[in-house]
Amino acid sequence: MSQxxxxxxxxxxxxxTLLAASPALLAGNHSSHHGDNQHDMTEMCDNxxxxxxxxxxxxxxxxMAEQREAMANRLxxxxxxxxxxSEMHEEKRQQHEKRMGKWQKKMDERCAQSQK
Incomplete structure (x- = not known):
């Protein structure tokens, strides 16, 4: 047989061989992670x-203010x-606050459900 x-x-x-083994490598044991997730959720709700x-x-x-000031100094x-x-970052902060309000409501609901 030639080279x-x-x-x-x-x-x-x-x-x-690599293709046959890849599903087995990617399919890990995720059941242990699920148990930790509930503990993490409780801790996150407490925090x-x-x-x-x-x-x-x-x-x-x-x-964030310190980081922005340092960046302004470097620039x-x-x-x-x-x-x-400062005006740009204030606008950005207000937009962030609006998004965080929505996220806060979702977190309150999730924390209420996890307590039940």
């Missing part, structure tokens, strides 16, 4: 009610440009 035929057969066998972690609005806004913006910069 070329051997290479083609070997490549075909390798490709077939939301208490305003901790991601739900600490004041802390997050403070960090060497003038006073006029900084005003425009």
């Amino acid at each position: 070329r035929k051997r290479s083609i057969i070997t490549a075909s066998l390798l490709a077939t 939301m009610r208490e305003g901790k972690g991601h739900f600490n609005k004041a802390d997050r806004q403070e960090k 060497k913006l003038s006073d006029e440009q900084r005003e425009i910069w």
Whole structure:
């Protein structure tokens, strides 16, 4: 058998083996993750009610303001440009607040359902 035929057969066998094994590799045991999800949801609902972690609005806004100020300094913006910069970010923050209001309602409903 020539080298070329051997290479083609070997490549075909390798490709077939990889394709046959891929569903088995992708199909993991997800049942253990489901149990953790309920615990995570309870913890997330508690954090939301208490305003901790991601739900600490004041802390997050403070960090974002610091990041924006650092970026403005790196860009060497003038006073006029900084005003425009602040207005842009204020508009963005208001849009974000509107979206977060909708998300907050959904989270309240999910947390109420998980308590039942």
